[in-house]
Amino acid sequence: MEVQSIKQRFGIIGNAPALNRAIDIARQVAPTDISVLITGESGVGKEVFPKIIHQLSSRKHGTYTAVNCGAIPEGTIDSELFGHEKGSFTGAHEARKGYFEVSNGGTIFLDEVAELPMSTQVRLLRVLESGEFIKVGSSKVIKTDVRVVAATNVNIPEAIAEGKFRQDLYYRLNQVPIQIPALRERKDDIYLLFRKFAADFAEKYRMPVVQLEQDAVQLLNRYGWQGNVRQLKNMTEQLSIIEQNRSVDALTLQKYLPAGISTDLPVLYKKEEEKNDFSERDILYKVLFDMKKDINDLKKVVVDILQSNEDIGELQNNNATLIKQLYQEVDENSDALSKIEIQQVDEPEQESFQHHEVFEESLSLQDKEIDMIKKALEKHNGRRKNAAEELGISERTLYRKIKEYKIK
Secondary structure, three states: OOHHHHHHHHOOOOOOHHHHHHHHHHHHHOOOOOOEEEEOOOOOOOOHHHHHHHHOOOOOOOOEEEEEHHHOOOOOHHHHHHOEOOOOOOOOOOOEOOHHHHOOOOEEEEEOHHHOOHHHHHHHHHHHHHOEEEOEOOOOEEEOOOEEEEEEOOOHHHHHHOOOOOHHHHHHHOOEEEEOOOHHHOHHHHHHHHHHHHHHHHHHHOOOOOEEOHHHHHHHHHEOOOOHHHHHHHHHHHHHHHOOOOEEOHHHHHOOOOOOOOEOOHHHHHHHHHHHHHHHHHHHHHHHHHHHHHHHHHHHHHHHHHHOOOOHHHOOHHHHHHHHHHHHHHHHHHHHHHOOOOOOOOOHHHHHHHHHHHHHHHHHHHHHHHHHHHHHHHHOOOOHHHHHHHHOOOHHHHHHHHHHHOOO
């Protein structure tokens, strides 16, 4: 059966490529018994796809059972899914078959599967792997032949990382994934869906079909639709019942759209995002300036210590080594910070002062560095390797500084 025929049969409206792709995957996987995991936001219509898979499979004459896992209390979920024996718990006055036993030979749809307790997830994994389960309060193993299709609006990899969902169960359910696109990703389908819902409600309530003016259509298309198709359908029903004027403009439509959920306006969103970025940059620049100042102060202290001793060899060996290492680490950190290009932001006057302050400190330290390098080179008769060891820096760093400061 072709995708278009499936849409007509199951009442699916829309021509978005992502939607067509999801339908095509469902069509291809239907003849097999592979487990399917349907993902997508709440309200996108995930419940239609298990029906497509069941009706196009060899199990279409078997039982189709849809179970909302999030609506069943944790204490009774095992009994609902796998059944229980008489007297197995308080209130179990008689034995009961669970959904997996009733659906033998058919398909079971587990909606909101991520809401299952961890203990129930273990039982479900056993059914998927071996087709076996045990009723609550029983020790007898029961076999079942059920096709499992699951759905969730939860990000399961995140749930796995938080310890709320078993990884092995995820891989077993997710043999074939089907992703249903959000309504805001189907811009061309939004107005088509509205017209279909408006016609259905007009027939249901026996009233003229509500229509949208051009500005209302534009608002409809750029709205965020966090509730997806379900939200659009509910809004259309409200509009059809309440509005006396059957031609609705944007101002009237806006009353039915929650103010707390913004419309899909990329330009405005981008401006807000850029504003936040500038604020973060301001903080980053301040931290960099403070770090630069601290490193310059530390370098001054190290240079003063070195200058107070005409010959480093006269110091105790341990202290001399420590000072050399400290100077080298400070020098490397200073070089790394110097490579960061600082740009002007919201407060140019204050930043200009900070640039000036760092520049003055660097000049003062630069003179001391030049003087120390010259003394070391003179002491060792121009031998750079020995001079570098004397200064506690690498020969490569010394060569770079000689070239940078144009020392002859």
